[in-house]
Amino acid sequence: FITNDTTQVPTSFEYIIVGGGTTGLAVANRLAVNHTVLVIERGTDERDNEGINDPMSINGAIPANVTCHQVGMSPPQVGSNGTNVRVQAIQYGNCLGGGSSVNTMVGSRPTLAGMNAVEALGNPGWGWDEFLTFMQQSETFTPPNPQQVAQGASFNASVHGTNGPVGVSFTNPLLAPQVQFAAKNATESVYGVQLTEDMGDGFSGGHLASSYHHIHFNETLQKQRRSSSAWSFLYPEDQQRSNLTVLTQHTVNTIVTSGGNGTNITATGVTLLPTSGGDMITYSVTREVIVSAGAPFSPAVLLRSGIGNATFLQGLGITPVLDLPGVGSNFQDQTLFVNISFPIANQFQSNPNVTIEPVMFGIVVAHATANEAFGSNGTQMVASQIRNTVADRALSSGGVVNAQSMQVQANVTASAFEINHPLIELFFNPGGTLSLWSQNTLPMSRGTVRINTTNPLDFPIVDAQYLTTDVDITIFTRAARRLGAVASTPPFSNLLTDTAYAQSGLPAVNASDDEWRTWTLDHYSPGVHFVGSNSMMPQEMGGVVSPQLLVYGTTNLRVADASIMPLSVFPHCTLGLYGVAEKAAAMILQTASTSPPLPSPTSTSPSSSTGTAPASASSTSPSNAAASTKVGIAGIVGAVLLAMLS
Numbered sequence: 001f002i003t004n005d006t007t008q009v010p011t012s013f014e015y016i017i018v019g020g021g022t023t024g025l026a027v028a029n030r031l032a033v034n035h036t037v038l039v040i041e042r043g044t045d046e047r048d049n050e051g052i053n054d055p056m057s058i059n060g061a062i063p064a065n066v067t068c069h070q071v072g073m074s075p076p077q078v079g080s081n082g083t084n085v086r087v088q089a090i091q092y093g094n095c096l097g098g099g100s101s102v103n104t105m106v107g108s109r110p111t112l113a114g115m116n117a118v119e120a121l122g123n124p125g126w127g128w129d130e131f132l133t134f135m136q137q138s139e140t141f142t143p144p145n146p147q148q149v150a151q152g153a154s155f156n157a158s159v160h161g162t163n164g165p166v167g168v169s170f171t172n173p174l175l176a177p178q179v180q181f182a183a184k185n186a187t188e189s190v191y192g193v194q195l196t197e198d199m200g201d202g203f204s205g206g207h208l209a210s211s212y213h214h215i216h217f218n219e220t221l222q223k224q225r226r227s228s229s230a231w232s233f234l235y236p237e238d239q240q241r242s243n244l245t246v247l248t249q250h251t252v253n254t255i256v257t258s259g260g261n262g263t264n265i266t267a268t269g270v271t272l273l274p275t276s277g278g279d280m281i282t283y284s285v286t287r288e289v290i291v292s293a294g295a296p297f298s299p300a301v302l303l304r305s306g307i308g309n310a311t312f313l314q315g316l317g318i319t320p321v322l323d324l325p326g327v328g329s330n331f332q333d334q335t336l337f338v339n340i341s342f343p344i345a346n347q348f349q350s351n352p353n354v355t356i357e358p359v360m361f362g363i364v365v366a367h368a369t370a371n372e373a374f375g376s377n378g379t380q381m382v383a384s385q386i387r388n389t390v391a392d393r394a395l396s397s398g399g400v401v402n403a404q405s406m407q408v409q410a411n412v413t414a415s416a417f418e419i420n421h422p423l424i425e426l427f428f429n430p431g432g433t434l435s436l437w438s439q440n441t442l443p444m445s446r447g448t449v450r451i452n453t454t455n456p457l458d459f460p461i462v463d464a465q466y467l468t469t470d471v472d473i474t475i476f477t478r479a480a481r482r483l484g485a486v487a488s489t490p491p492f493s494n495l496l497t498d499t500a501y502a503q504s505g506l507p508a509v510n511a512s513d514d515e516w517r518t519w520t521l522d523h524y525s526p527g528v529h530f531v532g533s534n535s536m537m538p539q540e541m542g543g544v545v546s547p548q549l550l551v552y553g554t555t556n557l558r559v560a561d562a563s564i565m566p567l568s569v570f571p572h573c574t575l576g577l578y579g580v581a582e583k584a585a586a587m588i589l590q591t592a593s594t595s596p597p598l599p600s601p602t603s604t605s606p607s608s609s610t611g612t613a614p615a616s617a618s619s620t621s622p623s624n625a626a627a628s629t630k631v632g633i634a635g636i637v638g639a640v641l642l643a644m645l646s
Ligand SMILES: Cc1cc2nc3c(=O)[nH]c(=O)nc-3n(C[C@H](O)[C@H](O)[C@H](O)COP(=O)(O)OP(=O)(O)OC[C@H]3O[C@@H](n4cnc5c(N)ncnc54)[C@H](O)[C@@H]3O)c2cc1C
Pocket: 018, 019, 020, 021, 022, 023, 024, 040, 041, 042, 043, 091, 092, 093, 094, 095, 096, 097, 098, 099, 100, 102, 103, 104, 105, 106, 107, 108, 250, 251, 252, 253, 292, 293, 294, 295, 297, 298, 301, 456, 528, 529, 530, 560, 561, 562, 563, 572, 573, 574, 575, 577
């Protein structure tokens, strides 16, 4: 049941999940079939909020009156004059469903090359083939009907799921087919990308297609409703679990831990307080704590619990429990050009095929490879720039824990592009005006999530260090130029007024590289696809969790959310995160089937999370402990290419 009243909540559970967002609610649903589960969500239950539920209400932006949609501010980021001049808005979801309750529902998946790169970083079992089965498990895909097919929607049934809680569908009827036609044709001729059958098939190589969304457009599921994780895994009658308690409007402060000397630390519970302020309370756990607070917030929970860089923690007056320098480092976000708008020509204003209202975001999505973006030697140029990425800035900001980590990640990323990973995404939004959006994939800039107070109600310092590598600037400047090219290429340009291009604010198509670069640095925004702040990779490289998602040095503390993804392989995160949730739940249930629960809370004496002696997390071999991958960085570098090419 769902409550915000702690007097109704038992004090001990088999599993406690920190955060009732995208990944957390999906994990909870699977565990609660046979186990008692408590989810603690700092935000509210927005079940009846039509601003969230109605997928057609968003018009490319979440209405301002939806309190679930929150914004924090980043520290100053790079701007066009080369110094730190731009503060960026860090958007996030703050209610049941988390980001999936406020996002724009573009339903894309990670790529084959991307997931194989994640596996090659030292994460066996996370390659595309296995990961696809978990993504399929979470979804029910609604194939387009004959009319939608005639208007351009296509799919490949073999890569989709048919029996999961998440609805994945094309809009019905398909929106703005004339814009979709024009967008596809202009993009094909500018980038040379090909129309593809399905965006979710791992797509090696560039492609474009009509986009599907994570929405229940299925008549037999839930007609016309946002398929948030709350409306997929929590609210529907057939998904409700009697073993599941969801406590809203409460914020987790710390994870309570006991024992261990850096190798066997056990989570015994959590401390929390009302989000509106009040007394701290404790719940205990007999199996595992799973942190699912999202990439900007999960590291903050670990840091407050004494898990992180010991020196940093001591500086804040927190006694280290586990010296794990990777917590909060390797943080990444894509960059985005939002809403570059072009007025529609008068003759199309009354044409319902063009200006359909309400509108849907991202009706055509295109992914171009490096060759398609830069010409025939593009892949070679991009791969070589990536391999030459200098780690200095990331090292000084704490974005990577050592130069070798950057080098290994650069090698893996370059190899992904060499097997034809998309470089740039472009999507089209038919609002009151037509708008183009573009973002990069697999950025190399690395930032941090840190805290500067121990107050759990304070917003962390979310510092993505956007565009702080040369290669990211090179790629994103090219993305800007290509936006201009698409906007001025028929048949897309035919839909626009004569002055549309000038009104959009883009530099002239033939402007110099320097002009485009300046415009890029002045106009980029966060991609809001935050990942990496508790990266799943070897501990020597700054990894925080093992391939089993166990925090290194702990026996029963896992992280399951976007923070574990060590590379930005999701063009958009949500459908991939449901795969993470399914895989996490399967691993947790596997552990439960072979391990007894902890002794009951009355027979243990949990220490406060800040009370134990500092210890250095290191590898352990017990089956349910977080085993560090001890192959050494040199071994990883060599294994990476072989693994990716196999
Ligand atoms: C505006 C916007 C648009 C986006 N558009 C798209 C899109 O079109 N397609 C797509 O696939 N992705 C999109 N994304 C990204 C996607 O929504 C996120 O990547 C994803 O939701 C993150 O899931 P998560 O499980 O990691 O975290 P979240 O879904 O953020 O869940 C974390 C939860 O933990 C809670 N929490 C945090 N700290 C605490 C604490 N201390 N105690 C208790 N609870 C806590 C939060 O309130 C939240 O509910 C968008 C994101 C935003 C913000």
